[in-house]
Amino acid sequence: MLLKIDGLVAGWSRPVVGPVSLRLGAGDVVGLWGANGSGKSTLIAAIAGHACCFAGHIERRPGLRVAMQPQAPVRLSPLPVTGRELLRAARAEIDGLPPTLALASRKRLDRLSGGQHQLLSVWAALAGPADLVLLDEPTNNLDPQHTGLLADMLCARRGDRAVLLVSHERPFLDAHCTRVLELAG
Amino acid sequence: MELTTLVDPLFRLPLATGVVLAVVLPLLGAVLMLRDEWLASLGYAQISAAGALLALVAALPALIGGVLAAGVSALAKGASGAAGNASYGFMMLGGWAALLLIGANTSAGDQVAQALIQGQLYFAGPEDLAAALLLALAGAMLLPWLMNKLLRTRLLPHHDAANGRPVRRWHTTFDLLAAAGVAVATASMGVMAALALVLAPAWLAFRVAPSWRWTLLLSSVLGVLGFLIAFWVALLLDQPFGPVLVAVLLAAVSLSGASSGVAPSRHPWRNAASGRSQPPPTIEDPGAPDA
Numbered sequence: 001m002l003l004k005i006d007g008l009v010a011g012w013s014r015p016v017v018g019p020v021s022l023r024l025g026a027g028d029v030v031g032l033w034g035a036n037g038s039g040k041s042t043l044i045a046a047i048a049g050h051a052c053c054f055a056g057h058i059e060r061r062p063g064l065r066v067a068m069q070p071q072a073p074v075r076l077s078p079l080p081v082t083g084r085e086l087l088r089a090a091r092a093e094i095d096g097l098p099p100t101l102a103l104a105s106r107k108r109l110d111r112l113s114g115g116q117h118q119l120l121s122v123w124a125a126l127a128g129p130a131d132l133v134l135l136d137e138p139t140n141n142l143d144p145q146h147t148g149l150l151a152d153m154l155c156a157r158r159g160d161r162a163v164l165l166v167s168h169e170r171p172f173l174d175a176h177c178t179r180v181l182e183l184a185g
Numbered sequence: 186m187e188l189t190t191l192v193d194p195l196f197r198l199p200l201a202t203g204v205v206l207a208v209v210l211p212l213l214g215a216v217l218m219l220r221d222e223w224l225a226s227l228g229y230a231q232i233s234a235a236g237a238l239l240a241l242v243a244a245l246p247a248l249i250g251g252v253l254a255a256g257v258s259a260l261a262k263g264a265s266g267a268a269g270n271a272s273y274g275f276m277m278l279g280g281w282a283a284l285l286l287i288g289a290n291t292s293a294g295d296q297v298a299q300a301l302i303q304g305q306l307y308f309a310g311p312e313d314l315a316a317a318l319l320l321a322l323a324g325a326m327l328l329p330w331l332m333n334k335l336l337r338t339r340l341l342p343h344h345d346a347a348n349g350r351p352v353r354r355w356h357t358t359f360d361l362l363a364a365a366g367v368a369v370a371t372a373s374m375g376v377m378a379a380l381a382l383v384l385a386p387a388w389l390a391f392r393v394a395p396s397w398r399w400t401l402l403l404s405s406v407l408g409v410l411g412f413l414i415a416f417w418v419a420l421l422l423d424q425p426f427g428p429v430l431v432a433v434l435l436a437a438v439s440l441s442g443a444s445s446g447v448a449p450s451r452h453p454w455r456n457a458a459s460g461r462s463q464p465p466p467t468i469e470d471p472g473a474p475d476a
Contacts, residue, residue, distance in 0.1 A: 048343060048346070048347035049346065049347055049349065050343070050346065050347075065348060066344075066347040066348055067344055067347070068343035068344065068347045069341075069343070070343055073340075074339070074340050074341070074342065076219075076221075076339075076340075078391045078392055079219075079391075080390065080391050080392075080394040080395070080396060080397055080399070080400040081219075081336065081340065081396070081397045081400075082395070082396045082397070085336065085396060085397045085398070086336070086340055086341070088333065089333045089334075089336040089337040089340065089341070090337060090341055090344060108395065108396070109340075121341070124341060124344075125341075125344070128344075134347070
């Protein structure tokens, strides 16, 4: 078991989500689905240690390595850092990049489209050393072709790690997750 | 005056000190610009100038006073968790006020304060060169270790925070290096030249370099070229070094602006990144009524 959550109530200045109980093991790709304001992003932030836990507890496997990709990647301009340099900084593999992303990764990040940047950031999380990957709305800014690439990335190396991902796109979650949790608003 | 003046024994120490600082300061400037904290150069420079003046008043070496004042400021910033230019703005105001007050209330303090602002590179001595070499050594040891961490915390800030890594310690380590760099530069070449070497080469490199590695390389190369030209021109025309360096670097910034086509293009679809003209994409709405 990589992550065990029992009766978690999480939020910022006040509780936003919970109580939630959840188990994540290697190979799991769990989707979080719910209406706006149901606390999906807050739950992920609490697991990453950013949001406050008001009740319950989160138990991580000792030595668990976590990668988190927030809803919007950090975009700066000007930014003379290439996609490859971003991936190296994230200690993510570069060799297995899909061809379209491999081409884009040689450019400066401030010269990439929103979708290319989003997908590179997701790759940085998925192809890195993390055992648990938290993805908040990874389908943002992606056209159908890039959404397909994201689906391929989620399937690759599935046995090595667990993925918890938030998305508003229920068909995407149903197609690519091992199970989907619905958060009540 | 001939180019051989540059290697005149009288100017060897200032020249060597300046070249070492011109390699290191632009590297620090590039990281500060990545963190959107380029005002750090002015904040640390003003604080270290005030510290240097205070040390002189207390009959201590100016260099030590400057480095200590800037180092304490960097530690205070790290301890408070402050980030962004606002903290350096307050640092600059505090240092500036202290510099003027100490200058106004001590004998010859006003002249020394003026010298620290303008810079007196030609009087740099062995202690300035030793400090610059120590700084370069510290930079050579720390920057390769810090660089990927600093890039990651800036571009993928949640990765390290989610794993409880000592992000603040990394930033404080770099802050100390930057503070020491600016303090050493302020003591040997003045506030104006220190700020110019931190800001201008990195600013230019950020706009033209194809990658981070090239940004670092280009920053240092521009810093050294700008320094050598300014050193020679200032000697040739018998002008203060700091303003001449600023003039040289501003000329380079202006040239880069002109060559990258700052003027608006006649073609609204001109590709800003490649500079090549491309026709606009054709969009046809099959449901639109005929004109």
